[in-house]
Amino acid sequence: MRLQAPRSLTVRLALLFALATLLTFTMVGSYLYYSLARQLEHHDDQELMGKITLMRHLAAKARSVQAIRDDPHSFMDATLGHDDLLLILRSADGAPLLDTRPEAGSLPALPMTAAGQVPDEKSRQNLRTSAGLPVRATALWASIDNSGEKMQIIVAHNTSDSIAMLASYRQQILGAALSGAILAALLGYVLVRRGLRPARLIAQQAHSITAQRLDRGLDVASAPYELQQLVVAFNGMLDRLHDSFQRLSQFSADLAHDLRTPINNLMVQTQVALAQPRLPEEYQGLLVSNVEEYERLARMLDNMLFLARADHAHVAVAFGQLDCQLELERIADYFEGVAEDSGVRLEIAASGSIRADAMLLRRAISNLVANAIRYTAAGQTIVLGAAQAGQETVISVSNPGPQIADSAVPRLFDRFYRADPARSDSASSAGLGLAIVQSIMKLHGGRVELSRSADQMTVFKLHFPADR
Amino acid sequence: MRILLVEDEPKAGEYLRKGLSESGYVVDWVRTGTDGLHCATTEDYDLIVLDVMLPGMDGWLVISELRKTHSTPVLFLTARDEVDDRIKGLELGADDYLVKPFAFAELVARIRTLLRRGPIRESDLLHIADMEIDVMKRRVTRNGERIDLTTKEFSLLHLMAKRQSEVLSRSLIASQVWDMNFDSDTNVVDVAIRRLRIKIDEPYAPPLIHTVRGMGYVLEDRT
Numbered sequence: 001m002r003l004q005a006p007r008s009l010t011v012r013l014a015l016l017f018a019l020a021t022l023l024t025f026t027m028v029g030s031y032l033y034y035s036l037a038r039q040l041e042h043h044d045d046q047e048l049m050g051k052i053t054l055m056r057h058l059a060a061k062a063r064s065v066q067a068i069r070d071d072p073h074s075f076m077d078a079t080l081g082h083d084d085l086l087l088i089l090r091s092a093d094g095a096p097l098l099d100t101r102p103e104a105g106s107l108p109a110l111p112m113t114a115a116g117q118v119p120d121e122k123s124r125q126n127l128r129t130s131a132g133l134p135v136r137a138t139a140l141w142a143s144i145d146n147s148g149e150k151m152q153i154i155v156a157h158n159t160s161d162s163i164a165m166l167a168s169y170r171q172q173i174l175g176a177a178l179s180g181a182i183l184a185a186l187l188g189y190v191l192v193r194r195g196l197r198p199a200r201l202i203a204q205q206a207h208s209i210t211a212q213r214l215d216r217g218l219d220v221a222s223a224p225y226e227l228q229q230l231v232v233a234f235n236g237m238l239d240r241l242h243d244s245f246q247r248l249s250q251f252s253a254d255l256a257h258d259l260r261t262p263i264n265n266l267m268v269q270t271q272v273a274l275a276q277p278r279l280p281e282e283y284q285g286l287l288v289s290n291v292e293e294y295e296r297l298a299r300m301l302d303n304m305l306f307l308a309r310a311d312h313a314h315v316a317v318a319f320g321q322l323d324c325q326l327e328l329e330r331i332a333d334y335f336e337g338v339a340e341d342s343g344v345r346l347e348i349a350a351s352g353s354i355r356a357d358a359m360l361l362r363r364a365i366s367n368l369v370a371n372a373i374r375y376t377a378a379g380q381t382i383v384l385g386a387a388q389a390g391q392e393t394v395i396s397v398s399n400p401g402p403q404i405a406d407s408a409v410p411r412l413f414d415r416f417y418r419a420d421p422a423r424s425d426s427a428s429s430a431g432l433g434l435a436i437v438q439s440i441m442k443l444h445g446g447r448v449e450l451s452r453s454a455d456q457m458t459v460f461k462l463h464f465p466a467d468r
Numbered sequence: 469m470r471i472l473l474v475e476d477e478p479k480a481g482e483y484l485r486k487g488l489s490e491s492g493y494v495v496d497w498v499r500t501g502t503d504g505l506h507c508a509t510t511e512d513y514d515l516i517v518l519d520v521m522l523p524g525m526d527g528w529l530v531i532s533e534l535r536k537t538h539s540t541p542v543l544f545l546t547a548r549d550e551v552d553d554r555i556k557g558l559e560l561g562a563d564d565y566l567v568k569p570f571a572f573a574e575l576v577a578r579i580r581t582l583l584r585r586g587p588i589r590e591s592d593l594l595h596i597a598d599m600e601i602d603v604m605k606r607r608v609t610r611n612g613e614r615i616d617l618t619t620k621e622f623s624l625l626h627l628m629a630k631r632q633s634e635v636l637s638r639s640l641i642a643s644q645v646w647d648m649n650f651d652s653d654t655n656v657v658d659v660a661i662r663r664l665r666i667k668i669d670e671p672y673a674p675p676l677i678h679t680v681r682g683m684g685y686v687l688e689d690r691t
Contacts, residue, residue: 284681287682288681288682290682291681291682291683294569298651299651299653302651305549309550314550330646330647333620333646334642334646334648334656335654335656336618336620337656337659337660337662337663338654338655338656338659341659359649359650362647362648362650363650363652366648366652366654367652370652370653370654433653
């Protein structure tokens with residue numbers, strides 16, 4: 001089974017605190033334990049060295065090995081009061097002379113330090129006697145000055161007390177580390193919970209946000225510094241949602257208006273006509289008027305379907321290399337009559353070629369040109385241009401005319417949006433033209449942009465990215 | 469000319485039968501795909517107008533069964549206009565495709581085109597009443613007088629003359645003359661027709677270009 005990290009941030013942090021505490025305590029404890037062990041050993045060694053010096057001195061002053069065997073009292077006296085000290089004396093050939101604690105058992109062989117030399121670190125060893133007593137022992141040769149004989153001195157120090165003490169110390173350290181870790185975990189849990197309270201407050205604020213109150217947002221000032229970025233980003237997301245939501249509501253309101261008006265016209269005028277017998281010409285007039293409304297509805301539906309499909313990129317885009325000049329001439333040709341009727345001139349200033357879908361491109365440009373003609377006064381000139389700008393090809397439609405209000409610009413490409421709120425011209429335009437232009441540009445990976453030049457021209461620019 | 473109409477929607481079937489009968493065709497109307505296939509295989513029709521969405525056996529199935537034995541021209545009617553659907557219909561052997569809602573004039577125009585069978589030889593010289601159109605020289609005279617037309621005006625007149633007596637819808641005209649294959653809110657076609665009329669109709673009698681209200685325009689000698 002795979003161990004999963006706990007889901008709760010609080011539990012996770014508390015456990016990490018505990019782990020950190022346990023590690024720290026263990027390391028400090030180990031350090032203290034080893035330094036205590038070293039101190040105890042040093043203390044033992046001091047005592048051992050003192051005894052050895054004394055024993056060597058006593059041996060040197062003795063008369064002979066035989067004299068020591070007969071009367072070891074001076075040696076025994078030296079160990080008196082030191083219950084944990086073991087002293088074994090042997091002659092040069094290993095025959096025992098004295099053993100102060102025979103019940104402790106025998107000691108294993110030890111390296112012997114030569115007479116006249118001070119026993120070094122290595123000669124002292126931690127051993128166990130045959131009876132199981134832990135000792136620190138050292139062995140050395142001593143010479144008797146009077147007879148010139150040599151003898152072995154073995155001194156051992158019972159260390160069972162130190163060992164027991166260290167063992168209990170170890171237990172204590174372990175206990176302290178564990179309880180410290182548990183305490184740290186508990187404290188960590190409480191503190192982290194307290195520390196994360198601002199996050200819970202933010203969550204509470206977020207709970208109170210609904211579709212109707214998207215504009216409320218979260219309070220940035222009350223958020224902790226670390227969470228401010230998050231809160232700002234979240235508020236940004238809310239703003240965008242709010243904006244989309246409003247556009248959607250506006251869209252359904254516009255849609256209702258634009259669909260209900262023609263259907264209402266159809267219903268009412270037909271009902272009025274049917275209310276009493278009429279002349280055939282009147283019926284014909286009604287039917288023609290109805291056909292016009294139907295065509296308008298069909299066109300609107302067509303445009304809306306186009307937009308819906310373009311949104312999901314369901315429109316097949318047939319890319320081809322098109323000559324800008326030729327395409328603009330074709331559009332100018334198409335609008336020639338309409339433009340002349342309104343007394344408007346169409347001028348072309350184009351160069352270069354473009355990779356685009358011919359039908360979609362014509363649809364986009366003709367929407368812009370139809371708009372331009374509608375808003376240009378007689379006697380004025382509309383300029384259709386195309387130029388290379390860096391990596392892009394830009395097609396532009398510029399017309400002199402009433403400036404579009406700043407407040408209208410951001411919504412200009414929305415569906416059904418008309419700068420004129422009275423919608424006086426809703427019969428001639430459904431307000432989908434610019435939305436379609438925008439969709440077509442998205443399908444081409446480009447964008448449409450409105451700018452107003454210094455010389456009072458309204459300029460729509462279609463930016464097509466370079467060949468991919 | 470006998471036409472088999474397969475359409476399950478009662479209103480649509482009724483007006484299509486009526487409209488096509490009035491246009492001079494003998495129309496048999498059936499309401500299901502099964503009946504449609506049965507009639508199409510047992511009797512002799514010049515053309516089949518087939519709805520795609522039918523109960524039981526849909527239009528796709530009818531045509532794939534029919535194409536195993538017959539090559540009667542088939543015109544599909546459907547409310548679905550996605551490119552994939554069009555390709556599917558044409559691949560299965562449909563001869564043409566019309567998306568609902570369509571203009572009735574366009575349906576009749578398409579049916580006529582399908583019934584013409586094979587390429588017709590386009591005449592270089594067209595005559596309507598006292599108007600003569602020389603296609604090669606792009607020259608138009610009426611009552612012996614030369615009329616100057618722009619290139620587009622000539623294309624428009626040529627289209628209407630080629631298909632005289634046929635009601636041409638605005639979208640068909642925009643598509644054939646300017647290669648603008650989408651419906652637009654603009655009245656470009658009406659303006660172009662009006663300007664053409666000023667040149668070829670107003671100074672002379674009888675008028676040749678007629679408006680069919682709610683449908684489109686037709687060029688014919690009505691005297």
